[in-house]
Amino acid sequence: MPKLAVFPKAFMNALCKDGTMTVSEWISLACDLHVDGLEWYAGFLEMADKTKWSEFRKQVEQHGKQIPMLCCSPDFTHPDALFRNKEIEKQKRWLEMTSALGGSFCRVLSGQRRPELSLTEGVHLAAECINACLPYAQDLGITLILENHYKDDFWEYPEFAQKMDVFCELVDQIDHPNFGVNFDPSNAFLAGEEPLELLYRISNRVVTMHASDRYLISGTIADLRKEENGTMGYAKRLRHGEIGKGLNDYDAIFKELRRVGFNGWISIEDGVDGMDQLERSVAFLRKKIKTYWPDFD
Template structure:
């Protein structure tokens, strides 16, 4: 049975760069939502102090919620082996962080799409780094989740595996019970591709999901494909919006996830226009999930 969580999409600069918002303030806002969990981000400034990890878990759980998944951004496609080894060590620390927070899912990425990198080389580098982290993940009972990502907020280049064919090649290269996909339909638009086509290709590997929505500021999807298809820089024709009012077809998405027996966490990346918007997105998703999973509470 799917469960709902929320991610502080609107407050990343405040929590991760400026320090003008405390994690406890985000917790107090999020626990008022009709959700079961809070997705965490490894880059919260206060997460640098490891003594805070169990404190935040206790704080969240005191409200009857959990921290099911950790969002982090390893860069596994760097040409230097020493750099990649440091990224593997970072990922292992994030696996430990997930475990201490009480979570079961820890995000991995491929890395940055550096201009000199070939597709085969990038897939090979990313796969070998992810595989180096899997023994610890298995030991801690954590599933590593590869997201079809666009670009980390603090990266120079977009995601190496942004394009569907590259993402699927990487997913297919890793066969391990502690590895799966975190599906984000909106990110597919940023690659100038169809989110349903991607879902149909990887649905049997999807274990978690980011729920978000995008809408066109101007023009058409064809304009987006012609102008933005995977280019450096955020797609200027697209903007984050309230879930259910954008381009994503959640009936088609949930029909496919239901078909393959999906029962993981759905974490909401929304609220860029305020907590009321996030609450409306929660309400929309609860109604949709109830339609496809009638026992959903």
């Protein structure tokens, strides 16, 4: 049956840049929620100290939770082969981090959509790098999950495989038991596309999911797409919001996931307006999951 996790979307700067929140403080906040686990991020400042990995796992497990997924952002579309090899080594270290945390899923991305990169070359480079990581993932018993991503918080350019056709082509290039898809419905809107159309194309490859709802606080999707290239991080007109009050049709999403026998982790990206909002999103998703998986507790 599906299980719920939470991701500290509202606290990324505090945990990853200025250090105004400790990982232990986030654990205490998140473990008060009615969820089963905490999705981790490789870029937490304190994760630079490898000796803390097992300590954080112990803290989470003492609350009766687990760390099922690690979120990280390899850049496999760089034109320099030496740079790509370093990214492969980073991904392998993140796989080790996932294992130390007790996780089973580690995110992987294609890389940045650099203007000079052709479609054919980008798919080839990303697939080559992901395939290079898969034997190590298999040795550790971890599944690499490719997300239909928009843009890493700290990247200059958007995701290379942001568009549906490119994403599906890349997924089709990788056939391995330790590879699957992390589906994020909100990110499809940012590509100017319909999330359900994407889901119907790749639902049999989905093993985990990011649950969120997105809003544009000004302008239109077309405005966002005009300004996304060359903008560091997320566009200013974009924001996350309470799940169930945005654009996503969670009834249709869960109906399709139930149809294909999905039983993976659903990680919530929310809470930008406070923990009360995150609690409401948790309650919304538990109710919906109970509808489509009646034996879910």
